[in-house]
Amino acid sequence: MPKLTIDGKEIEVPAGTNLIEAAKTMGAEIPHFCYHPGLSVAGNCRMCLVEIEKAPKLQIACNTPVAEGMVVITTSEKVKKARAGVMEFLLLNHPIDCPICDCAGECYLQDYYMDHDLKASRLEEGKTKKQKAQPIGEHVMLDKERCVLCSRCVRFTDEVSKTFELGIFGRGSTEEIGLAPGKVLDNAYSGCVVDLCPVGALTDRDFRFKSRPWFLKETETVCTGCSMGCNVVLDTNTNPYNKVGEARAYRLFPRENKAVNGYWMCDEGRYSHKAIDQGRAQSAALEGRTVPLESALHRLAGIAAPLVKAAPARAAFLLSPQLTNEALFAFKRLAASLGVAQVEVGDDLKAVGKADGYLIQADKNPNSRGAQDLGLAPRAGVLGGSALLASAEAGNFDVLVVVGHVLQPQRLKALGAKVKALVGLQSHAHEGSEAYGVLLPMAVAAEQDGSFTNHQGRVQRNRKALEPLGESQPGYALAQALGHALGSPQAKDTPADLFLGWAKSLPQSAHLTLETLGTQGAASAASAVPA
Amino acid sequence: MEACPLYLTKNFKNPAALTFDGYVASGGYVALKKALSMQPQEIIDLVKAGNLRGRGGAGFPAGVKWGFLGKTEGPKYLCVNADEGEPGTVKDGPLMEFDPHQMIEGIAIACFALGIKWCYIYIRGEFYKAHRIVQKAVDEAYAKGVLGPKVMGSGFQLDVALHPGGGAYICGEETGLLSSLEGKKGFPKLKPPFPALKGLYGAPTIVNNVETLACVPHIINLGAEAWNALGTEKNGGTKMYNVCGHVMKPGYYETRHSITLRELIYDVCGGMKPGRTLKGVVPGGSSSPILLPSEIDVRMDFDSLGKAGTMLGSAAVIVMDDRTSIVRALDNLLHFYSHESCGQCTPCREGTHWLYLISQRIVNGEGKAGDVDRMLDICNNMVGNTICVLADAAALPTQSYIKKYRAEFDAYVLDGGRVGLLGNREEKAAAHA
Numbered sequence: 001m002p003k004l005t006i007d008g009k010e011i012e013v014p015a016g017t018n019l020i021e022a023a024k025t026m027g028a029e030i031p032h033f034c035y036h037p038g039l040s041v042a043g044n045c046r047m048c049l050v051e052i053e054k055a056p057k058l059q060i061a062c063n064t065p066v067a068e069g070m071v072v073i074t075t076s077e078k079v080k081k082a083r084a085g086v087m088e089f090l091l092l093n094h095p096i097d098c099p100i101c102d103c104a105g106e107c108y109l110q111d112y113y114m115d116h117d118l119k120a121s122r123l124e125e126g127k128t129k130k131q132k133a134q135p136i137g138e139h140v141m142l143d144k145e146r147c148v149l150c151s152r153c154v155r156f157t158d159e160v161s162k163t164f165e166l167g168i169f170g171r172g173s174t175e176e177i178g179l180a181p182g183k184v185l186d187n188a189y190s191g192c193v194v195d196l197c198p199v200g201a202l203t204d205r206d207f208r209f210k211s212r213p214w215f216l217k218e219t220e221t222v223c224t225g226c227s228m229g230c231n232v233v234l235d236t237n238t239n240p241y242n243k244v245g246e247a248r249a250y251r252l253f254p255r256e257n258k259a260v261n262g263y264w265m266c267d268e269g270r271y272s273h274k275a276i277d278q279g280r281a282q283s284a285a286l287e288g289r290t291v292p293l294e295s296a297l298h299r300l301a302g303i304a305a306p307l308v309k310a311a312p313a314r315a316a317f318l319l320s321p322q323l324t325n326e327a328l329f330a331f332k333r334l335a336a337s338l339g340v341a342q343v344e345v346g347d348d349l350k351a352v353g354k355a356d357g358y359l360i361q362a363d364k365n366p367n368s369r370g371a372q373d374l375g376l377a378p379r380a381g382v383l384g385g386s387a388l389l390a391s392a393e394a395g396n397f398d399v400l401v402v403v404g405h406v407l408q409p410q411r412l413k414a415l416g417a418k419v420k421a422l423v424g425l426q427s428h429a430h431e432g433s434e435a436y437g438v439l440l441p442m443a444v445a446a447e448q449d450g451s452f453t454n455h456q457g458r459v460q461r462n463r464k465a466l467e468p469l470g471e472s473q474p475g476y477a478l479a480q481a482l483g484h485a486l487g488s489p490q491a492k493d494t495p496a497d498l499f500l501g502w503a504k505s506l507p508q509s510a511h512l513t514l515e516t517l518g519t520q521g522a523a524s525a526a527s528a529v530p531a
Numbered sequence: 532m533e534a535c536p537l538y539l540t541k542n543f544k545n546p547a548a549l550t551f552d553g554y555v556a557s558g559g560y561v562a563l564k565k566a567l568s569m570q571p572q573e574i575i576d577l578v579k580a581g582n583l584r585g586r587g588g589a590g591f592p593a594g595v596k597w598g599f600l601g602k603t604e605g606p607k608y609l610c611v612n613a614d615e616g617e618p619g620t621v622k623d624g625p626l627m628e629f630d631p632h633q634m635i636e637g638i639a640i641a642c643f644a645l646g647i648k649w650c651y652i653y654i655r656g657e658f659y660k661a662h663r664i665v666q667k668a669v670d671e672a673y674a675k676g677v678l679g680p681k682v683m684g685s686g687f688q689l690d691v692a693l694h695p696g697g698g699a700y701i702c703g704e705e706t707g708l709l710s711s712l713e714g715k716k717g718f719p720k721l722k723p724p725f726p727a728l729k730g731l732y733g734a735p736t737i738v739n740n741v742e743t744l745a746c747v748p749h750i751i752n753l754g755a756e757a758w759n760a761l762g763t764e765k766n767g768g769t770k771m772y773n774v775c776g777h778v779m780k781p782g783y784y785e786t787r788h789s790i791t792l793r794e795l796i797y798d799v800c801g802g803m804k805p806g807r808t809l810k811g812v813v814p815g816g817s818s819s820p821i822l823l824p825s826e827i828d829v830r831m832d833f834d835s836l837g838k839a840g841t842m843l844g845s846a847a848v849i850v851m852d853d854r855t856s857i858v859r860a861l862d863n864l865l866h867f868y869s870h871e872s873c874g875q876c877t878p879c880r881e882g883t884h885w886l887y888l889i890s891q892r893i894v895n896g897e898g899k900a901g902d903v904d905r906m907l908d909i910c911n912n913m914v915g916n917t918i919c920v921l922a923d924a925a926a927l928p929t930q931s932y933i934k935k936y937r938a939e940f941d942a943y944v945l946d947g948g949r950v951g952l953l954g955n956r957e958e959k960a961a962a963h964a
Contacts, residue, residue, distance in 0.1 A: 081911075085913075086912075092885060148877070149875075172871070
């Protein structure tokens with residue numbers, strides 16, 4: 001590995017690393033607009049100019065690989081002047097409409113202006129006018145005046161989505177980003193260009209004008225939209241005066257994880273945050289009548305507990321691959337303590353979509369692999385989801401606990417007629433749920449800590465960003481409440497306790513702790529995918 | 532001054548040379564025949580020894596450039612840069628219009644020396660006539676077996692195709708040319724990697740100017756020593772100079788590399804127009820810094836002009852007399868560069884435009900104190916900070932015009948160009964009555 005010196009500090013980084021990445025390893029930032037580690041090097045913004053000993057001219061850090069003995073200076077007067085010059089050029093025709101720009105607060109131009117320029121504009125001739133607020137796709141709005149022409153979005157559609165919707169048109173000072181003739185920015189990853197845009201030229205039509213970024217709390221978590229488990233940041237509102245409707249979750253955007261999603265995520269996952277606030281089941285219900293959670297659990301104890309006790313073989317848990325490892329583990333433990341053998345995730349009932357060969361997976365559940373690892377997948381001696389429901393419809397079960405599955409109204413009606421205690425644990429209200437004798441409100445993933453195992457076998461942390469809505473409770477907590485009601489009290493384990501319990505229960509995960517998962521997750525030993 | 536023997540332009544008054552037979556009759560394709568009997572490395576060494584400097588503008592030794600060509604298996608390309616667009620330049624156009632086979636012969640020798648089987652001639656879109664003539668010559672060369680599967684009966688294969696440019700100055704920059712040829716927008720590419728290692732379609736590529744290739748047959752014929760004797764120490768051969776502006780006989784001339792700018796203006800071009808005196812001269816196309824009348828005793832080769840703080844560039848000499856407004860000349864120049872900046876790099880995209888905006892304000896009589904210094908500062912922020920040298924090509928002349936004629940700029944800002952011979956037509960007429 002080559003050794004080099006950046007601003008007097010000697011570092012050692014792998015050969016082939018460019019100077020921007022090399023500086024990052026020592027905690028220094030070389031300012032840049034066009035460079036992005038997930039895209040090819042364009043080298044056009046000229047912001048990352050640095051001085052390299054023995055080089056006659058300033059060099060762009062993004063296109064300069066490290067070399068043995070290289071001496072890099074990023075703080076000299078020459079570099080400072082070049083940066084200030086580039087900033088002045090970039091801001092020359094920029095509209096400076098920060099007060100009405102969504103990007104204000106997370107804009108490279110603002111940050112770098114404070115760091116490297118801090119001068120008034122010297123332009124006296126009037127700024128170039130370009131088109132503002134042009135919708136270029138379902139999710140993205142383009143403001144050509146704010147654009148710094150870094151070409152990140154164009155390179156994204158060329159290199160990552162490979163859909164070629166965007167291009168640079170015109171030349172010189174009239175140059176602008178635009179749609180290729182006859183195209184609309186409608187690829188499955190279109191939202192990524194908003195994250196990529198270092199300024200406010202590309203904004204998210206969903207997030208636009210909803211909140212200032214400084215009112216948002218960032219939670220590093222994973223997307224639950226499919227079995228990929230893309231690493232994301234969930235932004236939730238912290239400003240009580242900034243409410244848009246009842247929404248608490250404002251946006252999702254990807255965070256880097258080279259082993260999973262690189263730097264990207266799909267639009268389907270990106271806008272899945274809406275489900276956190278919309279159509280939620282917030283309170284318990286008895287045959288459709290809203291009641292306090294306590295009353296519902298009391299009823300459960302009255303009806304279901306004796307039935308389970310009398311005939312555990314006529315009781316069943318239908319779990320879901322939407323649940324965290326912790327919840328699945330808690331339910332599995334509960335079923336065992338009750339002597340209920342029929343416990344399964346209903347693999348054949350789960351939502352399935354279309355895979356695209358890149359990030360989007362066909363399996364729309366975040367934890368199918370986790371359920372499989374726990375031995376909750378379809379197996380000999382246990383009825384699969386559909387078979388279980390058919391059997392219950394035929395009157396073979398007295399107690400059926402359905403966790404996180406949305407069943408057809410007719411089917412629920414038929415089940416309600418035959419099953420003496422039909423119990424539903426649901427995060428979202430849905431048609432026909434009055435058929436559940438007891439319905440308990442369940443928290444969504446964003447409202448609880450836990451872990452998911454993605455389709456590669458990578459265990460990743462899901463973090464709590466919000467308090468559970470209404471009276472809803474996380475799956476693992478409901479398992480504990482259920483245990484209490486059904487006469488088999490469970491330990492009041494926290495998600496962290498449950499994680500360790502879960503990990504120890506599986507040979508391939510025994511080495512995992514929350515610390516080893518960190519922000520990037522870790523492969524369970526049984527998986528073929530390296531950590 | 533003794534007359535210079537003509538090589539590059541010897542067929543310019545011989546229309547027969549447009550045909551294959553006519554060109555052969557004038558002594559053509561002898562060099563190719565000779566080259567095919569030589570070792571490729573011998574040819575490269577000969578061109579190196581002949582001190583052939585790249586005549587597109589940069590003056591990089593052609594033989595050295597050839598030596599950099601990647602030694603990989605698989606396709607390699609020669610791209611002929613015929614996108615002549617430097618303001619003031621008239622040399623590649625005539626070389627193709629009057630003696631297309633000379634260039635084709637140079638191409639064939641270069642390709643043989645470099646082991647290249649494919650050559651593109653990227654010809655400026657506006658060169659409609661030259662395109663037609665070169666295409667006809669290429670077709671004839673194929674028919675006569677100079678191009679195609681067996682070049683002059685040897686085992687060497689060469690295909691040549693013409694590609695008309697899309698109409699942008701930047702496509703004459705070697706990597707902008709390659710982008711354009713690849714079907715992309717003519718954005719110059721990042722260097723490194725250099726085209727010789729990773730050029731057209733990612734393959735090793737040599738980009739040579741028309742005049743550079745036209746010189747190659749003569750080096751083969753004359754030998755390095757005789758060729759060198761025509762020029763100066765590190766600048767071999769004769770050179771095409773094109774002179775425009777206020778001289779008696781503007782035009783293109785082939786002379787020795789060792790000629791001085793004064794000789795070129797006063798001896799070759801017949802001096803200034805009657806009653807006029809020299810005010811300034813641009814020695815190498817619009818991108819080169821201007822020279823004062825006191826600075827014209829300089830040899831017209833790449834190194835001497837480099838030492839004089841300017842450059843030979845495309846050897847397009849623009850002569851300005853005492854009635855020229857330097858402020859307006861610069862304004863014209865800045866209009867060109869702001870229009871031709873490709874817009875890729877920030878300093879060039881914004882800088883050229885801003886310089887033109889300020890210059891327009893000055894020219895329109897709305898200049899303010901500080902404008903001229905601001906222009907110099909903008910230039911400082913542009914020079915050397917971009918992917919290609921278009922920013923330098925705009926900024927370096929601007930700096931030189933301002934530094935050498937500062938008083939004129941300051942006066943123009945003060946009086947809005949209304950005084951003296953610089954602006955007002957009536958006053959100008961009165962001054963010369």
